[in-house]
Amino acid sequence: MIPVKFDYVRPATLAEAISALADGGEDAKVIAGGQSLLPLLRLRLAYPDLLVDVGDIAELRGVSDQGAALRIGARTTHYDIVGDPLIAAHCGLLAQAAGTVADPAVRHRGTLGGSLAHGDPAGDLPAVILALDATLTARGPGGEREISAADFFVDYLTTALQPGEILTAITVPKLGEGWGYRYEKFHRTAQSWATVGVAALARRSNGTVAEARIGLTNMGSVPVRAAAAESAAAGAPATRDALRSAAAHADDGTEPPADLHGAPDYRRHLARVLTGRALAAAAGV
Numbered sequence: 001m002i003p004v005k006f007d008y009v010r011p012a013t014l015a016e017a018i019s020a021l022a023d024g025g026e027d028a029k030v031i032a033g034g035q036s037l038l039p040l041l042r043l044r045l046a047y048p049d050l051l052v053d054v055g056d057i058a059e060l061r062g063v064s065d066q067g068a069a070l071r072i073g074a075r076t077t078h079y080d081i082v083g084d085p086l087i088a089a090h091c092g093l094l095a096q097a098a099g100t101v102a103d104p105a106v107r108h109r110g111t112l113g114g115s116l117a118h119g120d121p122a123g124d125l126p127a128v129i130l131a132l133d134a135t136l137t138a139r140g141p142g143g144e145r146e147i148s149a150a151d152f153f154v155d156y157l158t159t160a161l162q163p164g165e166i167l168t169a170i171t172v173p174k175l176g177e178g179w180g181y182r183y184e185k186f187h188r189t190a191q192s193w194a195t196v197g198v199a200a201l202a203r204r205s206n207g208t209v210a211e212a213r214i215g216l217t218n219m220g221s222v223p224v225r226a227a228a229a230e231s232a233a234a235g236a237p238a239t240r241d242a243l244r245s246a247a248a249h250a251d252d253g254t255e256p257p258a259d260l261h262g263a264p265d266y267r268r269h270l271a272r273v274l275t276g277r278a279l280a281a282a283a284g285v
Helices: 014-027 037-042 078-083 085-090 092-098 104-109 112-118 124-131 227-233 240-247 264-282
Strands: 007-009 028-031 050-053 063-065 069-073 135-140 143-148 153-155 166-173 179-186 196-205 208-217
Touching: 014 028, 014 050, 014 135, 014 166, 028 037, 063 085, 069 085, 078 092, 078 104, 078 112, 085 092, 092 124, 092 179, 092 196, 112 124, 112 166, 124 179, 124 196, 124 208, 179 264, 196 264, 208 227, 208 264, 227 240, 227 264, 240 264
Parallel strands: 007 050, 028 050
Antiparallel strands: 063 069, 069 166, 135 143, 135 166, 179 196, 196 208
C-alpha cells in the first residue's frame, strides 16, 4: 500500500529536530532507521502530517563509557551494537539479542532507540533493556528527563514519551563480576517476530545463583519482568534442575496474547521452557 501524504524534514541538530517536532504538533512523528515506522505507514496504521528524520544527527549515535554504565545513542543501529567492543565487554546480553533481530538488512538500518520508542512487546530489545535495568533519556521543549525502563513501556505500542519528546540515549549499567547472560527465543521463521523471548541474567556465587533478572518478550501488552521466577532463582543452586524449577514460575502474573502464532497457554509453556534454558546458560550450567 501507499502511505498517506505527509511533509518531511531532516534536521541537522537535535535542537532543530525538537523545534520541528514541536511545530508539527501531535501529528508529527520521528523517524530514524524506519524499520518500525515504515511498515505502519504503508499499511496506513500511522498517518502523520510530518516526519522528522533524525538520521543526520551525529550526537544520537555511538557508545560511550560513563564509568559504571554505558551510554548508547538512540540512533545506534543493531549492527553497531552487535560489533561494539564496549557492549561486548560490559553488557553482552544486548549484543547477543541484537544479533537475532530480523535479518542483516534490517539490523543495518534499524536503531535501538527506534525499537524502544515503537514499544512493540514482540520486539526483542525492549525485554532486554528491561532486564538490564536501563535508563532512557528523552529530550523535548521542556528539557531533558530520565525514565527507567520499568516505567517506559506503558501499553501496547505506547511508551512514556510525551508529545514533542525525542528518545536520545539509553544508559545501561555495566555487568560486574560473576554475571552471565542468555537471550532465548522461539519464532516460526528465521526473520519473524518472537512468539516468546527470554532475556536472562544470572550472577553466580559459591555454586548458587545470587541474583537473577529475567525479561519476557511477547508475554503481555508490554515487555515484562518474570518477578516470581527471579525470586525463585535467587539463592538456588546453580544446577539445571534447580533453575528449571525456578523457571516454572516464569509465566506467573503474565497475560500473553492470543494470535495466529500461539494461544496464551502455548506461550506460557514456551516462557517456562525458554526461561529454564536461558537461566541455565546464564549461570553456566
